Amino acid sequence: MNPAEMHLAATCRHFALVVAGHDPFPTRFPKSRDPFHALVRAVVFQQLSGKAAATIHGRFLALYPGKAHPLPEDVLGTPGETLRGAGLSRQKIAAIRDIALKRSEGLIPGARTLARLGDEEIIARLTGARGVGRWTVEMYLIFTLGRPDVLPVDDLGVRRGAEQLLRRSFTPKTLAAYGRRWAPYRSAAAWHLWRIADTTLP
Numbered sequence: 407m408n409p410a411e412m413h414l415a416a417t418c419r420h421f422a423l424v425v426a427g428h429d430p431f432p433t434r435f436p437k438s439r440d441p442f443h444a445l446v447r448a449v450v451f452q453q454l455s456g457k458a459a460a461t462i463h464g465r466f467l468a469l470y471p472g473k474a475h476p477l478p479e480d481v482l483g484t485p486g487e488t489l490r491g492a493g494l495s496r497q498k499i500a501a502i503r504d505i506a507l508k509r510s511e512g513l514i515p516g517a518r519t520l521a522r523l524g525d526e527e528i529i530a531r532l533t534g535a536r537g538v539g540r541w542t543v544e545m546y547l548i549f550t551l552g553r554p555d556v557l558p559v560d561d562l563g564v565r566r567g568a569e570q571l572l573r574r575s576f577t578p579k580t581l582a583a584y585g586r587r588w589a590p591y592r593s594a595a596a597w598h599l600w601r602i603a604d605t606t607l608p
Contacts, residue, residue, distance in 0.1 A: 501537025
């Protein structure tokens with residue numbers, strides 16, 4: 407187990423019974439990944455199954471041959487009909503264009519600048535873009551920037567995992583309060599709560 411799992415097991419007898427049976431929380435992250443890439447992907451994946459979203463995301467990227475990912479300026483210059491042809495809804499197109507505009511104007515800064523900011527400041531910056539909510543930014547904090555102490559209490563899987571682990575019900579507010587005991591490794595706690603939800607829910 408890595409230090410995060412060791413901490414969770416030492417501070418919570420319930421976690422101690424399950425963390426060894428899960429894949430450990432990752433320790434390497436693509437911290438230099440441009441937030442534009444991560445936010446666009448997050449918007450594409452919203453309210454879709456993983457397979458369908460991955461197909462549409464692949465079609466979107468294929469609109470820009472020779473590039474691993476388009477630049478904001480590329481997206482802003484792409485006709486709406488072309489984006490619709492990749493399978494994007496009008497609502498998602500509007501959100502992606504707004505993200506592209508804010509990234510090109512610097513309102514959404516690059517990865518290096520974001521890495522120097524605190525979690526809440528990053529959330530405030532990025533949720534200023536259309537279609538980007540707190541949950542989306544929390545996923546960016548955890549899986550791109552590798553922030554170790556983020557507990558996405560609005561995530562249904564996290565709450566269900568906590569309820570299964572602890573045999574009690576939670577609201578986002580009560581889970582946030584209870585989860586303080588898992589600091590400074592609440593991101594790892596979320597990781598294991600997702601694993602629990604995945605293996606116990608029908």
